[in-house]
């Protein structure tokens with residue numbers, strides 16, 4: 118059985134441990150700073166970036182407001198195109214469905230395209246319990262799986278690992294699951310990628326069943342959209358006889374044309390590319406091309422709970438680009454594991470309590486896993502107002518069960534203080550957020566804890582941050 | 596699983612009861628064309644396309660209809676290449692390799708053993724350096740463009756639009772589409788870009804500039 122986040126310590130405890138791990142911090146800092154730089158360059162070349170964000174946010178709001186009819190449209194279109202649609206209320210139901218679908222094929226080993234939802238529901242473990250080995254094929258996901266590790270980022274799940282660690286995992290583990298790592302493997306990234314190519318190629322050529330997620334699901338046409346870089350996604354989506362796509366109900370976009378918005382935002386914001394190398398779109402089954410059996414499993418697993426939250430429902434707009442974690446000064450210092458979920462960083466701090474309810478010690482502490490600097494607000498392609506949602510969720514925790522709330526609140530505040538004890542990182546995040554108005558509470562005291570003193574009331578939002586105002590006006594003299 | 600379906604739909608209706616039944620107004624102020632490029636300026640569009648493909652590490656050969664065969668022969672090493680039905684035979688006239696027809700269907704192992712695949716495409720996007728294949732004539736089924744290690748794609752100039760919003764309406768979402776922006780790549784190790792993982796490790800594009808000449 119591989120590791121899961123079940124029983125993981127709450128954020129305060131996990132964060133305290135993570136901040137003492139110097140190697141982890143170095144790995145996370147290097148990776149997040151690299152992506153930030155690439156993203157900034159690519160975003161700057163779009164004069165209509167803010168317009169694209171406006172469109173994306175409105176499209177997602179429309180989907181969420183009419184999710185029932187959009188899902189029925191998806192079902193109708195996928196069915197008409199030769200696919201079969203299944204619905205799952207929660208993780209257990211989704212896992213049971215997928216397990217039964219795989220068992221019906223008689224296969225014991227299947228291939229998977231990276232999918233955060235299947236991580237969220239623990240699908241690999243459920244399949245393993247049924248004697249089915251599900252092999253991850255995305256490089257980072259394979260690193261995590263081979264290393265019996267947990268994902269720490271939604272785009273690059275092995276972001277917390279450096280090349281030397283990856284080499285060690287490949288040399289030690291590949292042979293136990295198929296073709297061993299080549300002799301004399303060094304930690305040169307092209308060599309490591311080549312080792313993954315060779316290890317997985319034999320699995321692709323044999324695979325009869327594949328499991329995928331989806332980046333988008335087009336209601337109008339029943340089209341599944343999978344964006345990826347390596348070609349492992351294409352292998353799974355194309356070579357298998359049976360394809361099972363497990364998709365969260367919030368992944369819908371209304372029309373085919375709307376992809377022109379999301380496909381222009383996603384790669385730029387996620388990896389700093391104009392487009393990811395490969396995007397596959399398909400609707401149901403195509404005779405003579407690709408899988409001839411297609412199942413779409415639509416999963417709720419707390420999404421309707423989040424949808425009922427008037428402030429929090431905007432978290433369901435998320436397209437999992439990872440930009441909010443790349444810019445987050447708290448994530449930079451703790452890494453992803455401290456959040457105790459496959460969704461770390463700012464989106465994790467709001468989405469997990471919304472999906473599960475803020476009344477268990479783990480999720481109760483997450484809305485405090487933030488300095489409220491607002492950098493995430495500025496980079497989110499679907500304009501999620503993280504600070505609004507964080508404050509609302511803190512309010513819900515505070516109104517909730519005292520036995521959960523007091524320890525959670527206290528421990529979380531203490532932990533975040535320790536995490537943020539070097540204000541340099543915090544300042545950088547505020548600067549990176551630009552002049553568009555990061556949320557800086559009026560009576561903020563020096564240091565990251567200042568904004569917390571009034572964290573239960575919504576603070577005034579100035580037009581620009583104090584720091585950029587200070588710079589622009591030369592300390593108020595201009 | 597009717598129970599699950601009905602219950603999820605009911606949960607959604609309860610959760611969204613406070614929201615108006617009308618559609619949310621969607622602003623669409625974003626650009627229809629590539630920033631800074633006049634879509635009527637064909638040279639500018641093609642230059643941008645070639646430049647963006649080059650940035651991904653794809654090899655780009657600009658040619659004209661009369662010179663496709665010699666250009667292809669110089670760009671494609673002699674070897675075994677999958678040639679889908681509908682790919683113009685005259686384009687291969689100067690090439691000395693072995694053409695593999697995918698009829699009867701080649702096995703995965705045979706596709707994997709091929710050195711290359713040659714195709715046409717359905718559309719191309721300059722701004723993002725993207726080729727779109729829709730499995731139509733000359734493009735083959737999806738597995739055929741995936742397993743060989745080199746993909747050579749012939750693009751007619753009139754297929755190249757400046758940006759995504761111009762392309763989306765030209766494509767049929769009911770066909771299986773593969774949008775290709777450079778060769779397979781990963782940045783999963785320390786965010787260092789490595790070209791070539793599972794998909795074709797090399798991408799070569801022949802851009803045929805006098806596009807009024809049909810490829811048939």
Ligand code: SF4
Nearest residue numbers: 435436438439441497
């Ligand atoms: S919340 Fe926004 S920035 Fe964060 S991953 Fe989702 S879409 Fe990206």
